[in-house]
Amino acid sequence: MTRMVVTGASGFVGGAVAAAAAEAGWEVATTSRRPARVEAGTHAAWDLTAPPSAGVLELLASADVVVHCAAWVGDAGERERVRAVTVDGTRAVLRHSGTARVVHVSTASVYDPTGPSVGARESEAPVARYLDPYAEAKADAEREVLASATARDVVVLRPHAVYGPGDTTLLPRVLATVRGRRRRWLPLPGGGRVRQHLTHVRTLTDAVLAAASVPLDGPLVANVADAEPVELRAALTALLAERGTPARVVAVPARAAWALATAGEALHRLPGGRAPRLTRYALSHLVHERTYDLTALHERLGVTPRPTSFEGAAGW
Structure with missing residues (x-):
């Protein structure tokens, strides 16, 4: 064998x-x-x-x-x-x-x-x-x-x-991003209208x-x-719906999100700084095909x- x-x-x-x-x-x-x-x-x-x-x-x-x-x-x-x-x-x-x-x-x-x-x-x-x-x-x-x-x-x-x-990475990250209790919403930089494999x-x-x-x-x-790419926005909403936690996507301006991510990474590098919730790496995978x-x-x-x-x- x-x-x-x-x-x-x-x-x-x-x-x-x-x-x-x-x-x-x-x-x-x-x-x-x-x-x-x-x-x-x-x-x-x-x-x-x-x-x-x-x-x-x-x-x-x-x-x-x-x-x-x-x-x-x-x-x-x-x-x-x-x-x-x-x-x-x-x-x-x-x-x-x-x-x-x-x-x-x-x-x-x-x-x-x-x-x-x-x-x-x-x-x-x-x-x-x-x-x-x-x-x-x-x-x-x-x-x-x-x-x-x-x-x-x-x-x-x-x-x-x-x-x-x-899944210990992608799904927990998506679930952690959902906001609200009764009316759940998912903030997506750029709105998620991009194709992703x-x-x-x-x-x-x-x-x-x-x-x-x-x-x-x-x-x-x-x-x-x-087999084929999917639209990120549609894929995430389908995933949440299948999980029994449907959420409405809310578009966040990509430029503002980039500034927030950059600032968060800078603060993280300071002594005692916390890990940022949003990074430029993660953002690059949300706004680009x-x-x-x-x-x-x-x-x-x-x-x-x-x-x-x-x-x-x-x-x-």
Whole structure:
């Protein structure tokens, strides 16, 4: 049986990947700082900012495929901490994985954050400058993975806005934004009249499992998303309705929101400053189109993504 090691298995994506791989017949082992979200085989605790234990080293050395999902999640972390987890942690995974294939779960946030991404192709990223440490670190982690391709097979996957059962990021953020009790409303900078690709977690796990076994003749980078883009405004209202918390979208001037985000980030950098509710990174994903070319997903990985659906979201 082929062995897969999944890092970051306590997280939304890592847990989903481990569960899908076990269901597909892989021998799965996991690592994460906290307990894994699923019982899918041997588990070894590992905080990526610390040296790996003997148990972690044994798992990585015996792996045929390492799916690297572990990273700092969030757009308000201190740069040094974010890079220690995401960049240095990726280096450690690569260093101790021998010649195992590495499937690196990156993000579409590595594309240019300052303008729209319209059918963006994989060659358009990474870019030179980002708005936050999260995207910068994810881009540098990609560079580390691709630089290791002379020693192993590597695949880099770039999902955008992952959602679905177990979501710990997108859905909680949307719910936290809803205002009012009787008449709920959702403030959206620019009104949300932009096209966005979203990524159901099943679409992402399908891509990961394909990336773990597809024949390769060199490093592969692939965007991952649902079948077609959706309007952001319509998607969020549909999600909230399915959750049983319908809300009316209220447009917020984008320029005012940008000023607020900039001020909030400046205050956060002061001693004792609180994490801002709105960041320029988040704002860039609300006011710009975010659509991606999925040719590699279809033709290289053989994955046919599903349409965007929030069915069952009441139980997420």
